[in-house]
Amino acid sequence: MPGGGGGGGGPPLPSPSQAPTFISSLISRFTGGFVYDSRNNLQMRGLVVLLISKAAGPSTEELSFQHNMVSGIYSSQRSLAEITELIHTAFLVHRGIVNIGELKSCDGPLKDMQFGNKMAVLSGDFLLANACTSLAQLQNTKVVELISSAIGDLVQGIYYENSKSPEENCLTDDISISTWKEQVFLSHSALLAKSCQAAMELAKHNAEIQDMAFQYGKHMSMSHKLHSDLQPFVKESSSDTMAFSLNSAPAVLHQEFLGREAWIKQIREAQGRGNIMDYKKLQEAIKAGKGVTSAIDLCRCHGNSALAALESFPSSEARAALANIVYAVTRFP
Amino acid sequence: MVLSLNLSPPSSRATGKGKFAFNNIILLKNTLTRFQHTSTSHLCSCSKTVSNEKYQDPFQLGRKDLKNLYEDIKKELLVSTAELKEMCDYYFDGKGKAFRPMIVVLMARACNIHHNNSREVQASQRSVAIIAEMIHTASLVHDDVIDDANSRRGKMTVNQIWGERKAVLAGDFILSAASVALARIGNTTIISVLTQVIEDLVRGEFLQLGSKENENERFAHYLEKTFKKTASLIANSCKAVSILGCPDPKVHEIAYQYGRNVGIAFQLIDDVLDFTSCADRLGKPTAADLKLGLATGPVLFACRQFPEMNAMIMRRFSKPGDVERARKYVLQSDGVQQTTYLAQRYCHEATREISKLRPSPEREALIQLTEMVLLRDK
Numbered sequence: 001m002p003g004g005g006g007g008g009g010g011p012p013l014p015s016p017s018q019a020p021t022f023i024s025s026l027i028s029r030f031t032g033g034f035v036y037d038s039r040n041n042l043q044m045r046g047l048v049v050l051l052i053s054k055a056a057g058p059s060t061e062e063l064s065f066q067h068n069m070v071s072g073i074y075s076s077q078r079s080l081a082e083i084t085e086l087i088h089t090a091f092l093v094h095r096g097i098v099n100i101g102e103l104k105s106c107d108g109p110l111k112d113m114q115f116g117n118k119m120a121v122l123s124g125d126f127l128l129a130n131a132c133t134s135l136a137q138l139q140n141t142k143v144v145e146l147i148s149s150a151i152g153d154l155v156q157g158i159y160y161e162n163s164k165s166p167e168e169n170c171l172t173d174d175i176s177i178s179t180w181k182e183q184v185f186l187s188h189s190a191l192l193a194k195s196c197q198a199a200m201e202l203a204k205h206n207a208e209i210q211d212m213a214f215q216y217g218k219h220m221s222m223s224h225k226l227h228s229d230l231q232p233f234v235k236e237s238s239s240d241t242m243a244f245s246l247n248s249a250p251a252v253l254h255q256e257f258l259g260r261e262a263w264i265k266q267i268r269e270a271q272g273r274g275n276i277m278d279y280k281k282l283q284e285a286i287k288a289g290k291g292v293t294s295a296i297d298l299c300r301c302h303g304n305s306a307l308a309a310l311e312s313f314p315s316s317e318a319r320a321a322l323a324n325i326v327y328a329v330t331r332f333p
Numbered sequence: 334m335v336l337s338l339n340l341s342p343p344s345s346r347a348t349g350k351g352k353f354a355f356n357n358i359i360l361l362k363n364t365l366t367r368f369q370h371t372s373t374s375h376l377c378s379c380s381k382t383v384s385n386e387k388y389q390d391p392f393q394l395g396r397k398d399l400k401n402l403y404e405d406i407k408k409e410l411l412v413s414t415a416e417l418k419e420m421c422d423y424y425f426d427g428k429g430k431a432f433r434p435m436i437v438v439l440m441a442r443a444c445n446i447h448h449n450n451s452r453e454v455q456a457s458q459r460s461v462a463i464i465a466e467m468i469h470t471a472s473l474v475h476d477d478v479i480d481d482a483n484s485r486r487g488k489m490t491v492n493q494i495w496g497e498r499k500a501v502l503a504g505d506f507i508l509s510a511a512s513v514a515l516a517r518i519g520n521t522t523i524i525s526v527l528t529q530v531i532e533d534l535v536r537g538e539f540l541q542l543g544s545k546e547n548e549n550e551r552f553a554h555y556l557e558k559t560f561k562k563t564a565s566l567i568a569n570s571c572k573a574v575s576i577l578g579c580p581d582p583k584v585h586e587i588a589y590q591y592g593r594n595v596g597i598a599f600q601l602i603d604d605v606l607d608f609t610s611c612a613d614r615l616g617k618p619t620a621a622d623l624k625l626g627l628a629t630g631p632v633l634f635a636c637r638q639f640p641e642m643n644a645m646i647m648r649r650f651s652k653p654g655d656v657e658r659a660r661k662y663v664l665q666s667d668g669v670q671q672t673t674y675l676a677q678r679y680c681h682e683a684t685r686e687i688s689k690l691r692p693s694p695e696r697e698a699l700i701q702l703t704e705m706v707l708l709r710d711k
């Protein structure tokens with residue numbers, strides 16, 4: 001069985017020889033202006049790991065193994081970036097699994113759903129197995145522990161996402177914003193934060209640098225989630241109202257300010273007859289309250305924390321690119 | 334005509350494929366009794382050379398080390414949500430056979446004794462036993478989702494109770510906890526050895542999806558799948574504890590080969606039991622493999638006598654009545670006997686390997702275990 005992390009299903013990260021030009025082009029793309037594509041997809045986890053590796057540079061400790069660097073990044077760090085993407089993708093796939101018992105006849109033939117489930121489980125497992133194999137090849141037990149614990153975090157975070165069944169009359173859980181933050185950390189931040197930290201460990205940076213990398217990863221991804229949650233509420237002049245999750249940040253904060261009872265009342269009013277949610281009405285209700293501005297503030301707060309963490313790294317193009325990512329996810333019209 | 338059963342074991346450093354060159358299956362059948370006799374007498378001579386070591390029940394020997402196994406596993410599953418914790422703990426109720434941890438612990442002691450006469454199991458070796466059981470269970474949880482199974486070990490499956498989405502997450506969580514425990518041993522070689530298992534388990538599952546047209550290829554394919562899905566875990570966890578207990582690479586190889594051979598034998602007997610046992614004893618429904626479209630050992634052997642099974646194999650028993658017809662063919666043929674005989678050969682090989690270690694009660698127990706594999710009825 002051949003080694004190497006790219007067993008299949010991994011993202012198209014370049015081969016070592018291609019790396020220098022690829023990374024330079026990506027950096028210039030970010031210093032030039034950030035192109036923000038999909039709503040919920042932080043597609044650049046791997047890229048962030050590469051950038052932070054480059055921004056941190058070699059540690060003063062191990063001068064001997066710097067010859068392993070290509071374009072300012074160790075091959076182990078590059079491998080870690082791939083691993084991060086593999087894990088993220090594995091869970092995107094596992095999230096797609098359906099509960100057979102909840103299917104209705106309008107969902108299509110049962111056989112097809114079962115087959116789809118089978119493929120989803122296997123593909124996700126394949127990606128995870130590849131990630132584990134690549135992790136083992138890094139020959140660093142601390143990194144294995146860190147990333148394995150990140151997988152555990154991700155599972156718990158997704159578990160919370162799942163727990164809110166859409167069938168329960170679209171009611172939300174009674175969670176506070178601090179609980180929301182804990183859950184979102186697990187589902188959206190832990191993987192990137194710990195990968196950034198692990199990248200520092202691979203270059204043998206000290207505990208302080210490792211922590212700063214962790215903080216950047218954590219706060220930047222929190223900002224990103226908040227930014228994503230806010231989109232339905234900040235987009236101007238959209239004729240079609242985007243559906244939004246009642247457990248998104250603005251809704252949760254709205255409930256905090258308004259109180260649970262009043263919020264439930266608003267939901268019921270928006271449901272009207274036939275239990276079909278009038279998202280436009282609910283959106284108006286939320287916009288009228290303090291939820292949206294509060295969420296924007298929170299987003300910017302995390303953004304500032306991310307930028308503060310970057311201060312510990314020497315000034316460079318890579319660091320500027322990481323800062324630009326923060327600006328992009330804290331920018332509102 | 335010489336019976337050319339190529340049993341030369343591939344080294345653990347190689348890919349681990351078990352290739353059997355079946356040049357003449359009929360000759361194999363005729364020499365069935367002869368080999369049975371030989372293997373029994375070999376076992377007898379083995380126990381004669383270790384005259385002072387009395388017969389010990391392997392499960393008794395390992396009991397002390399495994400006493401808190403399931404409690405310790407549950408401690409590794411640190412999860413905040415009550416329901417997820419319940420799901421992860423579900424199979425660690427102490428009712429499973431604990432067959433794998435048993436082998437691991439016995440192998441650990443046998444290797445320690447071989448190296449420096451120490452009968453103690455190191456903490457890291459015990460961790461390997463825990464990790465192996467966790468990896469095994471995680472794969473079971475996922476397999477049940479893949480196979481849409483509704484019962485295992487006499488109770489409902491995780492996916493049946495909590496749904497497929499959560500079941501897959503639970504499996505992922507157990508795997509991640511196993512990974513963390515593995516990292517904490519602090520040995521990069523051990524991490525590599527056991528991570529190989531995770532990869533093999535998935536590849537084994539993929540192998541199971543495919544079918545081979547050619548009969549000879551089918552057998553090799555079946556044995557490779559059996560290695561990856563079942564034997565790899567046992568082989569590599571044996572190897573891992575041997576590395577922790579003894580620096581001699583020859584010992585690591587012995588441990589690996591024992592695990593590999595016992596593992597394959599175990600699965601072969603499992604495949605036999607699917608035809609011969611009744612549902613109550615087994616804890617899961619019978620003819621389960623056929624219903625999943627899988628052609629296991631007994632079926633492959635039966636096909637040589639009843640070529641009409643070929644078509645059924647290729648369409649994975651999907652037509653109505655296929656499963657029942659195939660089952661009848663198997664029971665009419667000598668598929669069960671052939672598969673059992675094959676398992677005996679593997680056990681024989683495992684015994685041969687482990688006998689190279691210094692005598693000890695644990696070594697005898699491991700030999701005893703191969704007999705138990707052959708005689709189990711559930």
